[in-house]
Amino acid sequence: MSWVRRREIPIAIFAICFFVSVIGYYFKDPIAVALNSELSGWIMIMTNIALGTGFIALFLHHSKKISRKAKGFPFSFVIFGAIAVMFIAQYSGPAIRGWLYNDIFSNVTTAVICFALFYEVSGAYRAFRIRNLDALLLMLAGFILILHFAPFYESAVPSFAVIPNWILEVPGMGAGRGIVIGVAIGTIAIAIRILLGYEKAYTG
Amino acid sequence: MDMITSLIVGALTLMAWSMLYRENKFYSLIESLLIGFGMGYLLYVTINTLNNVLVTPMAAGKWILIIPTIGGLLLFTVFIERFRFLARWGAAAITGTGLGFAVSRAVPVQILGQVNQFYIDFGKTDALGVANWLIISVTAITTILYFTFTRPHKGAMGTIAKIGRWSMMIAFGATFGSTIGGDLTYVIDRSLFLSQYPQVYLLIVAAIIVLWDIMRRRNQT
Amino acid sequence: MNMSWKFLSDNYRQVIFIVVLIGCFLPAFRPFGFPISASAQTEKTYDFLQGFNKGDLVLVDIDYGPNAWAEIGPGVNAVVQHLFLKELKIVFVSFVVDGPAMTEKLLSEIDTRGAKYGVDYVILGYIPGDEVGMGSFAQNPLVITKDYYGNDLNQYDIWKGVKMIADFKVFIPCHITGPEAWIRQFSGKLPIVMIISPAALSLVQPWVNSGQLYSMIPGTKGGAEYELLLGKLGIASSIMDATTLTLTLTMVLIIIGNIVYRQEKPGSVKKVT
Numbered sequence: 018m019s020w021v022r023r024r025e026i027p028i029a030i031f032a033i034c035f036f037v038s039v040i041g042y043y044f045k046d047p048i049a050v051a052l053n054s055e056l057s058g059w060i061m062i063m064t065n066i067a068l069g070t071g072f073i074a075l076f077l078h079h080s081k082k083i084s085r086k087a088k089g090f091p092f093s094f095v096i097f098g099a100i101a102v103m104f105i106a107q108y109s110g111p112a113i114r115g116w117l118y119n120d121i122f123s124n125v126t127t128a129v130i131c132f133a134l135f136y137e138v139s140g141a142y143r144a145f146r147i148r149n150l151d152a153l154l155l156m157l158a159g160f161i162l163i164l165h166f167a168p169f170y171e172s173a174v175p176s177f178a179v180i181p182n183w184i185l186e187v188p189g190m191g192a193g194r195g196i197v198i199g200v201a202i203g204t205i206a207i208a209i210r211i212l213l214g215y216e217k218a219y220t221g
Numbered sequence: 222m223d224m225i226t227s228l229i230v231g232a233l234t235l236m237a238w239s240m241l242y243r244e245n246k247f248y249s250l251i252e253s254l255l256i257g258f259g260m261g262y263l264l265y266v267t268i269n270t271l272n273n274v275l276v277t278p279m280a281a282g283k284w285i286l287i288i289p290t291i292g293g294l295l296l297f298t299v300f301i302e303r304f305r306f307l308a309r310w311g312a313a314a315i316t317g318t319g320l321g322f323a324v325s326r327a328v329p330v331q332i333l334g335q336v337n338q339f340y341i342d343f344g345k346t347d348a349l350g351v352a353n354w355l356i357i358s359v360t361a362i363t364t365i366l367y368f369t370f371t372r373p374h375k376g377a378m379g380t381i382a383k384i385g386r387w388s389m390m391i392a393f394g395a396t397f398g399s400t401i402g403g404d405l406t407y408v409i410d411r412s413l414f415l416s417q418y419p420q421v422y423l424l425i426v427a428a429i430i431v432l433w434d435i436m437r438r439r440n441q442t
Numbered sequence: 443m444n445m446s447w448k449f450l451s452d453n454y455r456q457v458i459f460i461v462v463l464i465g466c467f468l469p470a471f472r473p474f475g476f477p478i479s480a481s482a483q484t485e486k487t488y489d490f491l492q493g494f495n496k497g498d499l500v501l502v503d504i505d506y507g508p509n510a511w512a513e514i515g516p517g518v519n520a521v522v523q524h525l526f527l528k529e530l531k532i533v534f535v536s537f538v539v540d541g542p543a544m545t546e547k548l549l550s551e552i553d554t555r556g557a558k559y560g561v562d563y564v565i566l567g568y569i570p571g572d573e574v575g576m577g578s579f580a581q582n583p584l585v586i587t588k589d590y591y592g593n594d595l596n597q598y599d600i601w602k603g604v605k606m607i608a609d610f611k612v613f614i615p616c617h618i619t620g621p622e623a624w625i626r627q628f629s630g631k632l633p634i635v636m637i638i639s640p641a642a643l644s645l646v647q648p649w650v651n652s653g654q655l656y657s658m659i660p661g662t663k664g665g666a667e668y669e670l671l672l673g674k675l676g677i678a679s680s681i682m683d684a685t686t687l688t689l690t691l692t693m694v695l696i697i698i699g700n701i702v703y704r705q706e707k708p709g710s711v712k713k714v715t
Contacts, residue, residue, distance in 0.1 A: 019537065019587070021307075024713050027309040030313040032317065034317030034514040038317070038325060040417075044584040051439050054578070057574050057577065057578035057647065058274070058578065058585065059286070059292070059579065060574045061569065061571075061574060061575050062271075062274055062286065062293060062573065062577075063315055064293075064570045065571075065573075066271070066293025067293060068267045068539070069297070070296055070299065071263070072263065072267075073262060079309070081223070092253040093251055093253075094412065095250060096256050098257065098258065099257020099258050099260075099261060099408070100257045100261040101262065101412075103257065103261025103265070104265050105259075107261075107265040107319050112263065114582065115547075116226065118547070119550065121233070122222055122258045122508055123547060124230045124234065124257060124509055125234065125254070126507075126509050127410055127509075127511060128251075128411050129255060130404075130407045130510075131238065131407045132241070133407045134405055135241065135458065135459055136403060137401050137404055138462055139454065141398075141692065142454055143454075143696075144397070146700055146703045147700055150424070151387065152384065152390075154387055154391050154394060154697070155394035156394065157390045157395040158390070158395045159397045162394070162395045162402065163396075163401055163402060163692060163696075165394065165398070165399075165402070165523060166402025166689055167689040168286055168476065168479070168666065168667075168687065169682075171479060171481075172476070172477040173477070175479070178481070181395075183484075184391065185344040185644065186359050186647060186651070187353050187356050187357055187418075188356055188388055188649060190389045190644070190648055190651055191355060191360025191388060192334050192337065192389050192392035192644070193360070193644045193647050193648045194361040194387040195361040195364025195385070196364060196389075197649075198332055198336070199365050199368055201328070202365075204320070204324055205328075207320065207567065208321075211316070213321075242555035262540065262543060264540050266539045266568050269590075270570055273588040277587075277588070285537055319572065319574055326626035330625060330626050330654065331625075334629070334652055337652065338652050350678075378557070387444050387611075395644055396643070399644070399660070401638040401689070402661070402685070402689060403513050403641055403661045403662070404641075405685055405689065407680045408462065409685060409688070410512040410681065412470050412678060436571045
């Protein structure tokens with residue numbers, strides 16, 4: 018039964034799904050469109066089932082932590098308790114559901130995400146140091162855009178808006194266009210690499 | 222929000238922010254709560270959505286959906302060493318379809334849609350417009366060519382790559398500045414909340430706890 | 443290097459934390475009332491939506507979770523408030539797991555003007571599959587047969603007006619990631635107005651310039667400008683005072699960072715190679 022472990026099987030599955038999706042888009046043949054539509058429905062089901070793998074991974078990791086009484090294992094009980102509370106709350110009616118998700122979970126998540134800003138500002142403090150021309154360009158563009166997001170300055174002196182808008186709409190957009198085209202070419206390249214069997218991450 | 226909820230949320234917010242002072246068990250508790258709540262909601266939505274897209278159609282007679290069900294369940298074999306290879310079959314189907322959708326639209330929308338913008342009608346564009354078009358075109362083309370690593374970045378190619386790098390420095394600097402401007406709202410939102418009654422008094426409690434801890438650690442050293 | 447610069451150099455992180463907190467808290471206790479003005483993109487979006495008629499069908503895609511609410515939530519609130527004020531028919535959809543819950547949060551925070559579920563708006567819930575789900579929905583919205591609460595969509599008046607994606611007058615995706623997936627799947631089918639994170643501004647500009655994206659609202663600042671145009675100041679506007687003060691302090695810190703750097707290493711500007 019070693020043939021089931023062969024790399025060609027996942028590559029073949031990849032190729033079939035890939036070409037059904039592509040052909041279903043470019044050719045308006047009813048069979049191709051119907052196949053594409055049915056395949057998308059199947060993939061939606063599979064990705065939904067796949068969400069469960071995250072839960073299983075978390076469950077196994079923390080169960081092991083509890084059984085070994087590893088460092089921080091009491092917090093694993095907190096995690097399991099919180100999972101149960103949130104899950105049951107979703108079936109308990111809009112008032113409890115809204116209280117737990119909107120008032121508690123949403124606000125506390127915002128509090129944790131706050132760290133991003135503190136570390137970004139300390140990152141800007143260090144990164145926006147003028148060491149060379151590259152750093153000067155980075156710093157100037159960043160500085161001007163920070164000014165753009167402080168609404169007082171553009172409101173007080175409307176002509177201030179010209180420079181950040183020019184940066185966003187001309188050189189910034191040019192680089193953005195290059196990145197957009199580059200990303201599209203990269204996506205096509207990845208698909209070709211997988212079809213030819215070079216990408217072992219997806220097919221083994 | 223009622224007073225008790227405000228105090229609970231205020232306390233949890235300050236426990237989360239205690240990480241700014243130093244790592245501690247209050248923050249670990251918040252982390253665990255958030256992971257649990259997030260996963261609990263994910264579980265609910267997964268079951269709810271499966272009921273809509275799988276269980277109901279199958280109950281109505283669409284038995285062919287057993288195929289994607291098996292395909293999805295194969296993904297769980299990733300946890301069993303001996304059968305881990307089966308998970309690649311499900312992953313290959315998902316990746317293949319996803320890339321098929323992306324690649325088929327990437328050509329007309331991303332590539333052709335953006336390359337079209339390199340065209341300009343000189344008769345209808347003023348001098349400033351032409352200058353801007355030139356800068357946009359040069360920055361776009363040099364950015365694409367910067368990522369060509371099959372030729373060494375020397376001579377003319379080196380100059381092109383350098384201009385591409387400068388263009389990206391401007392774009393990334395603008396992105397970084399914008400990111401700071403955007404992420405600031407998280408802290409301001411929480412600050413506005415904490416400045417209101419009754420949770421504003423929790424700030425005093427938090428300050429006292431931090432000062433007490435500083436004195437305690439100083440006495441220990 | 444003198445003592446104050448050395449102190450700053452050794453403890454820059456703590457100083458930055460305190461400065462940022464001062465900048466955020468001060469306006470909360472003592473509002474400054476800094477003025478704001480609407481940008482061209484925000485005005486373009488406002489004028490476009492203002493031109494719709496009562497009963498027009500619009501599609502709003504809530505694709506962010508609680509980890510992104512403060513960044514774009516106020517902007518989404520302002521735009522969706524406008525849709526309800528115009529008495530448009532709104533279909534809410536999500537391609538991320540947290541989307542439906544954020545939709546409910548959004549609806550609890552704005553004035554829906556007595557809109558009735560199933561008649562004036564409906565929540566389709568989470569559609570799995572990421573870009574496959576988006577593409578599938580864009581090709582045929584009728585692949586979705588049940589709403590977020592598990593009810594048959596065909597019983598709702600609002601859903602009777604939906605036969606294909608072009609029945610919607612506009613598509614408003616709200617998210618904090620790059621815009622490519624939404625534009626790939628929906629571009630060319632109906633106008634797209636995006637509410638985005640400010641961090642994605644550079645990536646979104648090429649699409650606005652090419653016309654594949656009609657317009658965009660960047661984050662909470664865009665939301666504050668939108669509230670100004672709407673004449674209904676809300677949470678986005680209340681955040682702007684602290685935004686101005688804190689960003690000003692950030693700019694001062696960056697300048698100080700460069701001065702400290704010069705103090706650490708005199709003549710440290712390197713020649714460009």
